[in-house]
Amino acid sequence: MSRLNQHLLTFAKVLASQAIVFAGFLLFYKLGGRLPLGVPMLLLLQGALAAIIGRLFGLWSFWMPIQLILPLATVYNEVVPGWAYAAAFVASALVFWNGTAEQVPFYMSNRRTFAALSGLLAETKATRAVDLGSGVSGVVTFLARKHPLSLIDGVETAPLLVAISKARVFIGRLANARILYRSLWDVDLGGYDLVYCFLSPVPMPRLYEKAKAEMRPGTLLVSNSFAVPGVAPERVISVDDARQTRLYLYRM
Template identity: 55%
Template structure:
């Protein structure tokens, strides 16, 4: 139920922001329909998107949703003007980004900054020397932890090609010698070499992944799951993060 809520609530906020801004636009300029568009309408649509994104910022929505807010009015009005090949390009790009969504049923979830800090505090408290982020996405966790703890080796495992390329580029620009991104499936990784294993995946792989962690990880090391619990196993500790989505880190001591 919480997963469904996390998917639906952002869209409700998007539609509410767009409806509010559109009502203001209509009250100021009269009706706005595709049939009455002029070249000067595009700035109005961009302004509407920017205003909706501003409302989303006040609602503390993640940055990806702010981009949706900004582009949505233009996409709705000018959708018919988009050439057919653009949809193929968009499909290929989405496939390269959401590579695991179909096969592993793991969407691209991005960890927010407050959770980064909570993880950094946890790493410090556990005196970990090696940390891994399973499904590291854009590399935010990896770069933050590597910068916060220069003596800790921080790795990220990812298999979505475009995401891997972007995160490797991010690591290169960050110039963090203790950070790395590896193109590797989490199922092929040896979790026994890490002191803290972090993941933000989905409910689907959690049981199998925890069994892998139990087989491979050393006694006293930590398995940390963002939001999703291990079926049939209560967490040894739950860390509540003070953020907009009320993130919980479920911590299991092996």
């Protein structure tokens, strides 16, 4: 599924979950049911139920607070203060930091991909691995938990994502995980047995050149979804997930 379709599917799930709850309320009221709640509380209830349905549809938990306040903000849009929109804008800038300059947006690997990477770590007996552009550290924290004897690094430059990741590593007491607030272009890849990335087509040729120059012979570069143009991967792993993730493996 293309990225655009994935985004459209996400928005469709948000709208569908709100619509399902709304239709349920309409039916309930039509059948004579009444809830002892004022309009604002009803709107919050609508948002809360939609948030739960959204999760059942597979939406990421990030959407839950948005789903919760969506009906209230839509109905009372004139009372939402201006600073709330400014804050939302700043927060999204701190998350989607690399979308424009690096042409790498923020989206996340899923749990089946985590599991496939964990299998690769075991198979290659990698003791040091890095996720270049580690987002909210899903890969890093998963691998650090599964492989307590390996050192797992995450490299990220989006400030809010770095803060969230550092908090996750701290709260999870993951002594074998590190989050580096640094551009992936400034990281020496020579110390890693496995380098993982999930970026975009744009940086792949440059990243492959960097990996070739710095990584030791026999080590692995693993790219989620984006192949290096003109270079045959040693192997392609098809992850059994909804978006049919492909992992491209390049042996140095």
